[in-house]
Amino acid sequence: MASPTASPHLPLASASARSSSFPKRSLRSSCLPPRRGPSLRAGSVKEWREFEDEAGAVKEWREFEDAVRRKDLSRALRFLQSVEPAAAAAAGTAATQVVAVPVPPGRNWEVLDACIDADDMRLVGRAYQFLVDRGVLANFGKCKNIVLEGPREVTPSVLKEMTGLEAEKLAPKKWGLSGSSPYVLIGFLGGVSFLLTQGIDLRPKLGAVLALATTDAIFLGGTCLAQISSFWPPYKRRILVHEAGHLLTAYLMGCPIRGVILDPFVALRMGIQGQAGTQFWDEKMEKELADGHLSSTAFDRYSMILFAGIAAEALVYGEAEGGENDENLFRSLCLLLNPPPSVAQMANRARWSVMQSYNLLKWHKKAHRAVVKALEDGHSLSVVIRRIEETIASDR
Structure with a gap:
């Protein structure tokens, strides 16, 4: 990246008039004191060059803004990596020609807003890892080892003891079979x-x-009905609570989040039929599925995120209503385990997952409320993630 330099044609100080076509006496009157041109103030050259450097930095950051606006994650991430001081140092001899552009506070977060249209989830993972390496996402993945803790056998009585809720309160409502x-x-x-x-x-x-x-x-997939229902404020609020549970749990478990879709028609376009959805990615699980083997640890982590929406509704409202599609996805994933679990084992794992998610969200209740508020205000993903970090940091 070329370093901006001061142009020799730009005036650093005004020059006095020099024209041989006028006689000298016309330049000075006996009735007026001698005119003095403005002097070159000490440090003005340095200040001008600093101004040019700042102007060049602003121009450079327009490229990043354009990439984020166009949801071009590859270009946005490539720009952030290019302006790193470490990148210039690694260039060796070329470091004299590469000047790292100053990173304005908070600007690097915006790379997360370009994740929503990324086709390659590995690229989304690299964006999160970039921010983790810069110390920005301090709480990303801090609870990923929770899958190794706690009792594995979770009966309905244990579930009530750990959450204070009956098992049916932590299950999605099925039309005609429950509720009113x-x-x-x-x-x-x-x-x-x-x-x-x-x-x-x-x-x-x-x-x-x-x-x-x-x-x-x-x-x-029920998109039209979901769109009509979303105009009812209580229903819309419950959707926000549900999706905030998915988002916060995925973040704390270290799974990169591509985005949160709250518009049913946008969800339909992205393959999420008839409802809102939170798209996250688990690299370890993807690798294991590609190898034809799914470990218990990866499955438990994924299941916790799946049941986090149900757990969030139960935490806020005392019972869950949505989440039937999450439950169906859980059952389909169970069939990928080798050997597949029995019906009783499947029910036990579901209770364990929802219990863990419920307690995780309960420990981070303020962060969950912050996510709900940010989604309700229509903020982008980068702002939502930043609210999580700020809330957890202030709660310590």
Whole structure:
């Protein structure tokens, strides 16, 4: 990177008039004191060069801003690595021609905002590792060894003792089988029957609505229904609480987070059907799956993150409603273990995972609230991660 230098054509000080076409007496009047040109103040050359250096740094950082705006993670990360003082020192003889651009406070965090469109999750992992090496993400992965701690056999009674909640409070609600859904369904059918007795036939309209709902569920994964439901503030707030649980747990477990999707249609475009979603990556688990072997440690860590949304809802509201897709994904992952666990073993691992996630979020309750608030305010991923670090640091 070329070091900006002062241009010889820029005036460092004003020069006095020099024109031979005027007589000398026209330059000076006997009635006025002699005019003196401005003197060159000591240090002005140094200050001007410092100004040029700062202006050059601003120009250089525009490249980084453009990369983040275009969600070009590779270019943004490459720029950050190029402006490191260590990069210039490693250049050896070329170090005299490479000048590290000063990193403005907080700017390197913004590289996380470019992760959302990254196709290569390894690149996302490198972005997090870059910030970890710079001492920015002090709490990233600090709880990853939690999978080696605590009891492995978690019965419903142990779960209640450790969390204070019954097992059914830490499970997603299934329509028609739990909660108030049977009463809602009975009330709905009763209302339709009453309208029919009054001569108001809603069956054609209800048929059209059910057909649209079925189409949405089959082809769009419930995206339209999720979009309509998201306009209801309590439902939207619960989604934020749920996703904040996934995000914070993944961060503390050391799994790079690609982004949080809260818009159902954006989620559909990214392959998350009908709901919001938090995309994270576990390098160790990916390698093990590629080798055809999934270790218990990697599986436990991944399961904790899966059940963190359910745990977050239970922590805030006293019970969970969402998370059925998380539970289904957990079951599908269980089949990859060798040998696959029995139904009883699967239930035990699910209780262990949700218990660990619940307690982890309980220990970091302030950080979880900070994530919810940041997501609610529409902040980007870099700001959300920064709120986590600031909250944990101030809570010590």
